[in-house]
Amino acid sequence: MRKRVIAGNWKMNKFLSESVKFVEDTKEKVPTGDKVEAVVCAPYPFLTSLVESAKGSKLQIAAQNMHFEESGAFTGEVSPAMLKDIGVTYVVLGHSERRELFAETDEMVNKKVHAAFNHDLTPILCVGETLAQRENNETMSIVEDQVKLALEGLTDDQVKETIIAYEPIWAIGTGKTATSAQANEVCAYIRKVVAAEVSTEAGEAVRIQYGGSVKPANIDELLSQSDIDGALVGGASLEADSFVQLVEAGAK
Numbered sequence: 246m247r248k249r250v251i252a253g254n255w256k257m258n259k260f261l262s263e264s265v266k267f268v269e270d271t272k273e274k275v276p277t278g279d280k281v282e283a284v285v286c287a288p289y290p291f292l293t294s295l296v297e298s299a300k301g302s303k304l305q306i307a308a309q310n311m312h313f314e315e316s317g318a319f320t321g322e323v324s325p326a327m328l329k330d331i332g333v334t335y336v337v338l339g340h341s342e343r344r345e346l347f348a349e350t351d352e353m354v355n356k357k358v359h360a361a362f363n364h365d366l367t368p369i370l371c372v373g374e375t376l377a378q379r380e381n382n383e384t385m386s387i388v389e390d391q392v393k394l395a396l397e398g399l400t401d402d403q404v405k406e407t408i409i410a411y412e413p414i415w416a417i418g419t420g421k422t423a424t425s426a427q428a429n430e431v432c433a434y435i436r437k438v439v440a441a442e443v444s445t446e447a448g449e450a451v452r453i454q455y456g457g458s459v460k461p462a463n464i465d466e467l468l469s470q471s472d473i474d475g476a477l478v479g480g481a482s483l484e485a486d487s488f489v490q491l492v493e494a495g496a497k
């Protein structure tokens with residue numbers, strides 16, 4: 246049985262005091278059993294404080310991006326070694342907003358996934374198609390390419406530890422959730438791609454989240470699907486009560 250992962254991606258939202266309050270308010274409320282992991286993906290400046298606040302609880306703190314190099318002349322960037330140094334445990338990589346707005350390529354995402362494992366960080370690898378690609382019946386081939394390129398060169402065990410977030414771009418922040426059947430169809434396909442490219446065991450073990458307008462009202466239906474192992478949530482993860490409800494849904 247795969248352990249679910251519910252991750253709240255705050256994107257470029259919140260200030261320090263409200264971020265710390267959020268963690269203080271939620272860390273004792275997130276379920277502690279072995280059914281679900283709860284992760285908060287916060288902006289860089291708050292990570293140290295949030296790791297400190299979450300200490301001793303089950304809440305994990307993630308970065309929303311990182312560079313793939315360990316150190317060097319990369320003004321404005323943050324390295325995987327720095328994230329590890331401050332106690333961050335997960336990192337979101339290849340989010341569609343980074344791909345679209347900051348020109349991240351599959352090759353860069355692949356380097357970042359390798360760098361995450363080299364520094365003992367669990368990658369949450371995002372993939373997904375645009376509306377035009379879906380309408381052109383390209384969803385499966387786009388997602389397949391993104392998954393193959395991002396996972397290239399990883400060991401079987403690393404692939405098993407990777408969390409893949411399937412996020413159709415047309416469903417992000419739009420209120421238009423993919424139907425649970427649409428979401429599951431793509432997640433099941435990703436699992437098949439991993440099984441074929443890596444190993445049957447890796448296909449079985451890899452955890453696949455759905456992301457795109459997930460909220461307390463629709464998460465049960467999404468999690469009832471055979472190949473959806475959690476959610477990467479933007480808007481609905483900003484309020485503590487809503488985030489706790491989402492994680493509770495993952496623990497059912």
Ligand SMILES: O=C[C@H](O)COP(=O)(O)O
Pocket residue numbers: 254340412416417418419420456457458459477478479480481
């Ligand atoms: O990383 C989260 C996703 O981009 C989904 O965002 P959303 O829940 O606001 O649609």
